Each structure stands twice: as structure tokens, then as C-alpha cells.
Amino acid sequence: xxxxxxxxDTHKYNxxxxxxxxxKNSGIIDPENIEEYIGVGGYKAWEKVLTQMKxxxxxxxxxxxxxxxxxxxxxxAGLKWSFTAPxxxxxxxxxxxxxxxxxxxxxxxxxxxxxxxxxxxxTMIAAYAVGASKSYIYIRxxxxxxISRLKKAIVQANEYGILGENIxxxxxxxxxxxxxxxxxxxxxxxxxxxESMEGNRGTPRSKPPFPGVEGAWHKPTVVxxxxxxxxxxxIINNGADWYKTLGVEGCYGTKVYxxxxxxxxxxxxxxxxxxxxxxxxxxxxxxxxNGKQFKAALVGxxxxxxxxxxxxxxxxxxxxxKEYEAVLGSxxxxxxxxxxxxxxxxxxxxxxxRHESCGKCNPCSNGTxxxxxxxxxxxxxxxxxxxxxxxxxxxEAMFLTSFCALGQSPLMPIKSAIxxxxxxxxxxxx
Amino acid sequence: MKTLDELRKIRxxxxxxxxxxxxxxxxxxxxxMGTSGIALGAREVMKAIIEExxxxxxxxxxxxQTGEKGLSSMEPVVDxxxxxxxTITYGNITPEKARKIIAEHIVxxxxxxxxxxxxxx
Amino acid sequence: xxxxxxKKYSPEKENLISILHDxxxxxxxxxxxxxxxxxxxxxxxxxxxHIHGVLTFYTMYSTKPRGxxxxxxxxxxxxxxxxxxxxxxxLCEILNVEVGETxxxxxxxxxxxxxxxxxxxxxxxxxxEDVYGNLTEKKVEQIIIDIKGRA
Ligand SMILES: Cc1cc2nc3c(=O)[nH]c(=O)nc-3n(C[C@H](O)[C@H](O)[C@H](O)COP(=O)(O)O)c2cc1C
Ligand code: SF4
Ligand code: FES
Numbered sequence: 001x002x003x004x005x006x007x008x009d010t011h012k013y014n015x016x017x018x019x020x021x022x023x024k025n026s027g028i029i030d031p032e033n034i035e036e037y038i039g040v041g042g043y044k045a046w047e048k049v050l051t052q053m054k055x056x057x058x059x060x061x062x063x064x065x066x067x068x069x070x071x072x073x074x075x076x077a078g079l080k081w082s083f084t085a086p087x088x089x090x091x092x093x094x095x096x097x098x099x100x101x102x103x104x105x106x107x108x109x110x111x112x113x114x115x116x117x118x119x120x121x122x123t124m125i126a127a128y129a130v131g132a133s134k135s136y137i138y139i140r141x142x143x144x145x146x147i148s149r150l151k152k153a154i155v156q157a158n159e160y161g162i163l164g165e166n167i168x169x170x171x172x173x174x175x176x177x178x179x180x181x182x183x184x185x186x187x188x189x190x191x192x193x194x195e196s197m198e199g200n201r202g203t204p205r206s207k208p209p210f211p212g213v214e215g216a217w218h219k220p221t222v223v224x225x226x227x228x229x230x231x232x233x234x235i236i237n238n239g240a241d242w243y244k245t246l247g248v249e250g251c252y253g254t255k256v257y258x259x260x261x262x263x264x265x266x267x268x269x270x271x272x273x274x275x276x277x278x279x280x281x282x283x284x285x286x287x288x289x290n291g292k293q294f295k296a297a298l299v300g301x302x303x304x305x306x307x308x309x310x311x312x313x314x315x316x317x318x319x320x321x322k323e324y325e326a327v328l329g330s331x332x333x334x335x336x337x338x339x340x341x342x343x344x345x346x347x348x349x350x351x352x353x354r355h356e357s358c359g360k361c362n363p364c365s366n367g368t369x370x371x372x373x374x375x376x377x378x379x380x381x382x383x384x385x386x387x388x389x390x391x392x393x394x395x396e397a398m399f400l401t402s403f404c405a406l407g408q409s410p411l412m413p414i415k416s417a418i419x420x421x422x423x424x425x426x427x428x429x430x
Numbered sequence: 431m432k433t434l435d436e437l438r439k440i441r442x443x444x445x446x447x448x449x450x451x452x453x454x455x456x457x458x459x460x461x462x463m464g465t466s467g468i469a470l471g472a473r474e475v476m477k478a479i480i481e482e483x484x485x486x487x488x489x490x491x492x493x494x495q496t497g498e499k500g501l502s503s504m505e506p507v508v509d510x511x512x513x514x515x516x517t518i519t520y521g522n523i524t525p526e527k528a529r530k531i532i533a534e535h536i537v538x539x540x541x542x543x544x545x546x547x548x549x550x551x
Numbered sequence: 552x553x554x555x556x557x558k559k560y561s562p563e564k565e566n567l568i569s570i571l572h573d574x575x576x577x578x579x580x581x582x583x584x585x586x587x588x589x590x591x592x593x594x595x596x597x598x599x600x601h602i603h604g605v606l607t608f609y610t611m612y613s614t615k616p617r618g619x620x621x622x623x624x625x626x627x628x629x630x631x632x633x634x635x636x637x638x639x640x641x642l643c644e645i646l647n648v649e650v651g652e653t654x655x656x657x658x659x660x661x662x663x664x665x666x667x668x669x670x671x672x673x674x675x676x677x678x679x680e681d682v683y684g685n686l687t688e689k690k691v692e693q694i695i696i697d698i699k700g701r702a
Contacts, residue, residue: 014550015499015501026464038437044441051434103628106670109668114498141572145465161432168433183612184610196568197565199597201605202609260502260673261632266670334628348631348632349628352628358608466669466672466682469669469681502671
């Protein structure tokens with residue numbers, strides 16, 4: 001009965017639920033029914049912090065777990081909370097960064113669509129830890145399903161008394177509100193996001209002061225990514241020591257990797273931090289599509305790196321990749337086969353930055369245009385070898401002088417594309 | 431508004447509902463309704479399943495929704511959950527395929543091999 | 552004219568982005584008119600220039616009338632790798648427009664956008680609030696025919 005080869009192959013695809021932390025319930029429970037979330041142990045951690053833990057103990061637990069921010073910069077979450085928690089202020093905020101604009105990234109969308117209450121629970125715990133009575137979830141405008149599911153989840157949590165005033169007689173009040181974006185990649189940058197939340201153009205503010213000290217409406221504001229926060233309830237339930245059994249030294253827990261491009265089974269997997277590119281492609285991505293050869297992977301989105309096959313066995317975690325002058329970023333992995341021209345791909349990456357530069361500072365708004373013109377020339381076969389040095393030189397200058405990290409981002413993909421795939425460029429230049 | 435005790439009771443009760451437990455339902459059909467699934471036709475699949483369950487008057491079947499499992503290329507995805515049997519996940523489901531699953535799997539107990547993505551105990 | 556929308560929000564600047572979304576979505580031509588800007592400006596007590604600044608900053612807004620249906624085709628690297636350029640060519644051809652233009656019958660406006668977060672089904676596009684994935688030239692042709700049929 002089970003002899004057909006199709007089943008033999010796909011039968012093995014087990015979705016890896018046993019290793020999942022943040023996406024444990026996505027694809028299992030009904031995201032629009034709070035009782036299903038409660039039924040799989042939801043809001044147990046919330047109950048635990050309210051009834052058994054002091055705010056500083058929560059901060060400490062997350063700090064000890066070593067949880068790193070999943071928005072790209074890998075800043076330790078517990079440390080971030082510990083800056084804001086002791087501040088005396090009439091109002092503090094938690095802001096959840098659900099702007100998810102990094103091309104190739106859709107992990108936060110799956111969390112919000114599939115398990116919105118997990119995000120709410122983590123948000124409340126963060127709020128309790130730092131003493132914030134109000135949180136905002138800033139969601140990009142294109143994510144309409146996330147917006148409606150989260151709105152429903154908030155209504156339900158209020159109805160159940162999980163949110164609101166004097167929650168479970170603890171004396172703690174909390175309110176969560178959704179804010180919506182309107183199509184601008186730069187709004188994922190935390191200070192631009194705050195500007196946008198306040199009803200302004202989403203251009204970055206200068207740091208310092210950091211949002212943790214002076215953020216939304218000038219009040220102390222902790223900004224965390226969706227995936228970061230979705231880890232929190234599991235850490236509280238199972239303890240920091242448990243969390244540190246997952247992943248690799250210094251980068252604990254799981255990572256949601258999104259896999260796409262020339263693989264058989266594009267999609268996403270949640271695996272331990274430090275899983276190799278080869279494993280991600282073969283085990284979770286179903287291998288290379290149509291048996292083609294692997295050529296490159298763009299890891300970390302547009303603000304990422306082009307990796308060659310020499311990197312297939314390197315651990316995909318924040319620290320290891322840094323040793324190789326690479327980045328994990330958002331965990332997006334775009335796989336390219338032997339037929340792909342890296343010049344074309346770099347052109348597409350630079351076009352993205354040119355379009356998304358917010359125009360606030362010259363190095364980036366002019367720089368991205370100059371980069372685009374150069375790569376466009378090379379693409380059309382009108383470039384010189386010196387143009388390659390020029391691409392690197394300009395993106396290095398942008399790295400040093402741009403106002404925010406967007407203008408610093410083109411350097412990584414440009415340098416890695418040219419260094420690792422020089423042949424592709426030279427072929428076009430001849 | 432619920433108290434902590436009530437919350438704990440919901441937890442116990444709904445834990446049973448998920449495993450079907452003592453409820454009268456024999457089968458639970460779960461349609462993946464994330465953006466990818468919907469983009470590839472999950473709404474139409476859901477409609478077809480609800481229609482078919484109603485036409486056949488299958489009173490011991492419940493139909494619900496869930497988010498994405500993460501295998502974009504296999505969307506729309508449909509789970510069939512029965513007590514004491516492996517959960518079957520079907521992939522690339524269309525309304526026609528969904529009707530076939532109801533006729534063969536739900537009514538006649540014959541798993542539709544061609545559409546299976548995975549079987550989990 | 553926009554009272555019904557405005558009264559859903561407290562008169563604070565932080566609601567501007569949501570108000571503009573609602574106004575645009577309520578307009579059959581999918582844009583925010585100058586009258587709307589005036590009314591919002593009065594309601595929120597923020598200068599007209601601020602609202603114009605916001606409208607031009609975000610790609611989802613338009614200050615010019617558009618078609619009944621807004622097609623937003625993703626051009627980010629993952630969709631580009633999977634052939635979004637061919638889909639674009641096809642769309643331009645069947646709609647007989649360039650990027651940014653509205654069809655003669657006013658049914659469609661064609662736009663490009665950045666990653667929509669459905670890259671596992673690249674190439675992808677949104678039409679209004681609906682996402683379409685695994686696009687092929689044949690598939691987009693059918694999608695356009697279907698929507699035209701409903702118009
Ligand atoms: C141009 C730009 C875009 C960004 N986009 C996002 C985003 O979409 N989501 C996100 O969580 N962080 C994004 N970030 C990072 C945020 O600024 C910030 O570091 C993050 O939200 C902090 O959360 P974490 O510590 O939990 O990672 C972006 C940064 C830059 C410079
Ligand atoms: S670096 Fe670019 S995105 Fe950042 S402020 Fe300057 S122009 Fe804007
Ligand atoms: S790159 Fe097109 S949807 Fe993500």
C-alpha cells in the first residue's frame with residue numbers, strides 16, 4: 001500500500017516539529033482560538049511570572065539563557081531589557097518589530113499567522129520584566145492576515161482577563177495595540193519604526209540616545225523582533241539551562257531559517273542554531289531542484305552575503321559566520337544553482353537598496369544610485385575591471401559614513417559577490 | 431474574564447479536544463490557512479470540505495483551520511487526525527482532491543496515497 | 552465625507568498612517584485625495600505638509616487616482632531569481648501598460664514592490680489584499696481574466 005516512490009520520499013518529511021520552539025504550534029493549532037493555545041500549555045509562562053517571579057528575576061532568566069535578538073543584529077535580549085528595567089519613568093513601552101522587510105524572510109509572518117498568542121505571551125512577559133504597561137506591535141501593512149489574527153488574539157486575551165487591568169489579581173496592568181506600516185523597508189530599523197509609529201515619515205533617528213532609554217514619545221522603549229519574543233515563554237517554562245542545551249556555544253536555542261530559490265522544497269525550517277547550510281538545503285529544503293549543482297547562497301537577505309560551496313559545512317549561527325566575515329542576519333537562505341549569474345543577482349540586490357534608501361543622508365541616497373549605475377553598466381557588458389574596485393570602494397565609504405545601517409548594508413553582498421564569484425563578473429567585463 | 435483556576439480547567443479540557451479524547455468527533459480535518467496556503471487556494475479547499483461534510487451529513491467530523499507548517503511548495507495542506515491513528519498530512523490540495531479525500535479517507539477509511547506529504551504517529 | 556473613518560480614531564497624529572490606509576481603501580480609485588488630506592489635517596490638527604510628507608514617503612499610498620485593482624508584483628532578489636521579470640513582461644503585455652500606469656478601462660494599476668514575505672512561492676504578487684504565488688505567465692493571464700470577469 002505504501003510502495004509508491006512518491007510516498008517513500010515525501011513520507012520522510014516530518015516538519016521537524018520535535019525540534020521546534022517558536023513554531024511549535026504553527027500548523028497544528030487554530031490560531032484564532034485562544035483555548036487551543038491554552039490547551040497546548042499556552043499562558044503558563046505568563047501565569048508563572050505573575051505569580052512566582054519578580055520582574056528582575058525574569059530579566060535575569062532571559063539574560064542567563066543567552067537569547068540573542070533575531071532581528072538581524074543579534075543583540076542579547078536579556079541585556080537589552082536590563083538597561084530599561086531599572087529606569088524610573090512614568091511610562092515605558094515594549095515595541096515588537098514585525099516589519100519583516102528583509103527579502104527572503106517570512107519567519108515572523110508564520111509565527112504571527114500561526115500562533116499569535118505566543119507572540120502576545122512573550123510580549124507581556126517582556127513588559128512585566130521591564131515594567132511597561134503598554135506594548136505596540138508594529139506590523140508591515142502588507143501582512144493583512146497577521147494584522148487580523150493578532151487583532152483577534154488581543155480581543156480574546158482581553159476577554160479572558162489575560163490582558164487588561166490587575167491581571168489575575170497581580171496588580172499588573174497591560175494593554176497591547178497594533179500599529180501598521182505602509183511599505184518602507186527602512187521602517188524595520190528600530191528608530192525609523194518608532195518615527196513611523198508616531199505618525200511620521202519613517203526616517204531613522206540618531207543613536208544615542210538608544211530607544212531603551214529614549215524611544216517612543218521619548219519614553220524608554222524596548223524594541224524586539226517577533227522571533228526573539230516568541231522564544232521567551234519557552235525559556236520561562238523550561239528555564240535558561242534548558243535553552244542552553246540547544247544550539248552552539250554563545251548562540252543558543254533554535255533558528256528559523258527560510259529556504260528558497262533553486263531547492264526542491266522551498267519553505268522554512270526551525271532547527272538548532274548552528275545547523276550547516278548543507279543540512280538545511282538537503283534535509284529541509286529537499287535538496288537542489290532538478291538535481292542541479294549548488295553554486296551560491298545569499299544568506300541573510302539583501303543585507304546578507306553570497307556564500308560559495310566552500311561554506312556548505314560551516315555552522316549557520318551568528319558567531320561562526322562572523323568568523324568568516326559573513327552574517328546570518330534574518331536567517332533567509334536564497335539558494336542558487338549552477339545556471340545563475342551572480343552579476344544579475346547582485347544587480348537585483350543593489351536595485352533593492354537604491355529603491356529603499358530613505359533619502360535622509362547623502363552617502364546612502366547618492367551612494368545607492370552610483371552603485372546601481374555601476375552594476376547596471378557591468379550587467380550590460382559595458383563595465384571595466386576597475387568598476388569592481390569602485391563598487392567596493394563606494395560601498396566601503398557608505399559603510400563608514402551612512403546615517404543608519406541600511407547604507408552600511410550593500411558592502412557585505414557586494415564584497416562577497418565579487419570576491420567569491422569574480423569569474424561571473426570578469427565574463428561580463430571582457 | 432477568567433480566574434487562574436478557570437484557565438487551568440480550560441487547559442485540561444482543550445487538551446482533550448485536541449486529541450479528540452472523549453468528544454463525539456471521530457475525525458478532525460484541519461486546513462492550513464496561512465498566506466501561502468490561501469494564495470494557492472486554501473479558502474476554496476476549506477469551502478469544498480465544509481460543503482462535502484454537510485452534503486454527506488458527516489456529524490462526527492469537525493473541520494478547523496491552522497497556520498502554516500512551513501512547506502510552502504506543498505500548500506494548500508490538509509491534516510486528517512483520527513484517534514489512535516497516525517495523523518495524515520496531505521499536500522497540494524485542490525477542491526477536487528479534497529472531495530476525494532472525504533469520499534475515500536473520511537468515509538471509507540482508505541488513505542489517499544497520492545496526496546500524502548507525511549504520516550506522523 | 553470621511554467622518555465615518557475618522558471617528559474610529561482618536562484625533563492623534565499617531566493614527567495618521569492607519570487613517571490614510573482606511574481612506575485609500577475606501578476610495579474606488581485607491582488613492583488619497585486632496586480633500587481627504589484637508590479633512591485629516593483638520594481632524595488631527597497636523598499641517599498639510601506633514602501629511603503630504605507621509606503620503607509620499609510610504610510606497611503603499613498614492614496621491615493620484617489609480618485603478619480599481621492594484622497589482623503589486625514583487626521584484627526582490629528571491630522573486631527575481633524565480634523569473635519575476637518574465638511575469639512583469641507578461642503583465643505589461645496583457646494589460647497594455649508600463650509599470651506605474653493604469654489600464655484604459657481603469658480596472659488595473661500595475662506596480663512593483665519589495666518582498667511580500669511569500670518567497671517560498673516565488674514569484675509572487677498581491678492584488679489588493681490577496682496574495683498570489685508560484686506565478687507563471689499562464690497563471691497571471693488567468694488571474695487577470697478572472698478579475699476582469701468579476702469587474
Ligand atoms: C534597514 C533596517 C531594516 C531592519 N528591518 C528589521 C525588520 O524588518 N525586523 C526586525 O526585527 N528588525 C529589523 N532591523 C533591526 C532593528 O533595527 C532592531 O535591531 C531589531 O528590531 C531589534 O530586535 P532584536 O534585538 O530582538 O533583534 C532592521 C534594521 C535596519 C537597519
Ligand atoms: S543610510 Fe540610507 S536609509 Fe539610513 S538614513 Fe541614510 S539615506 Fe536613510
Ligand atoms: S522576494 Fe518576492 S515575496 Fe519575498
